[in-house]
Amino acid sequence: MNDELILNPRVHFQIGNGELRGDNVQHSYRVIRDLKHIFLQEQTREQMDQDILVYEVQVYFPVEEGTEGGLYFGNSTIYPGKVGDEYFITKGHFHSQKDRAEFYWGIYGEGMLILMDESGKIWAEKMIPGSLHYIPGKTAHRVANTGHEPLRFGACWPSDAGHDYKSIANTGFSARLLDVNGIPQLIKS
Numbered sequence: 001m002n003d004e005l006i007l008n009p010r011v012h013f014q015i016g017n018g019e020l021r022g023d024n025v026q027h028s029y030r031v032i033r034d035l036k037h038i039f040l041q042e043q044t045r046e047q048m049d050q051d052i053l054v055y056e057v058q059v060y061f062p063v064e065e066g067t068e069g070g071l072y073f074g075n076s077t078i079y080p081g082k083v084g085d086e087y088f089i090t091k092g093h094f095h096s097q098k099d100r101a102e103f104y105w106g107i108y109g110e111g112m113l114i115l116m117d118e119s120g121k122i123w124a125e126k127m128i129p130g131s132l133h134y135i136p137g138k139t140a141h142r143v144a145n146t147g148h149e150p151l152r153f154g155a156c157w158p159s160d161a162g163h164d165y166k167s168i169a170n171t172g173f174s175a176r177l178l179d180v181n182g183i184p185q186l187i188k189s
């Protein structure tokens with residue numbers, strides 16, 4: 001009767017593993033080749049197999065980018081690995097609209113959410129299945145996989161937040177997450 005009023009969901013995410021499927025879901029991949037100058041040991045990165053998959057991202061874009069008042073929902077999967085002593089890690093960014101916040105949550109695997117405020121103060125939060133992380137505005141964020149299995153985390157952020165990768169490319173994070181005798185440590189750079 002009310003077919004036009006009661007709709008089937010157009011997007012699904014799998015409760016267990018966060019997998020996203022449906023309309024307006026986009027999938028992107030970052031291999032070693034795409035991550036120039038992201039790692040401390042750039043020379044080591046250059047010498048690695050350039051096709052190694054470092055991370056992939058699925059995002060549901062229900063509204064156009066930049067829309068004020070909208071939200072995006074996604075997940076990232078970071079594969080286990082290192083460039084030299086540095087764990088595989090996402091590029092990291094501030095939001096272009098600096099005051100925009102974001103939620104991350106751990107789905108599977110283990111890692112570390114690295115946060116840095118505008119003064120360069122840096123800290124990290126352990127990411128495990130079920131951990132929930134509030135990333136305040138004006139705080140750069142990136143995630144490293146510190147385990148031996150893939151790490152997947154979910155994310156939800158304002159559609160007008162944007163990504164400012166440039167500030168990070170210019171000044172970098174003030175510390176690196178390195179494997180020191182098998183233990184992840186934030187080392188000032």
Ligand SMILES: [Fe+2]
Binds near residue numbers: 095141
């Ligand atoms: Fe973000």
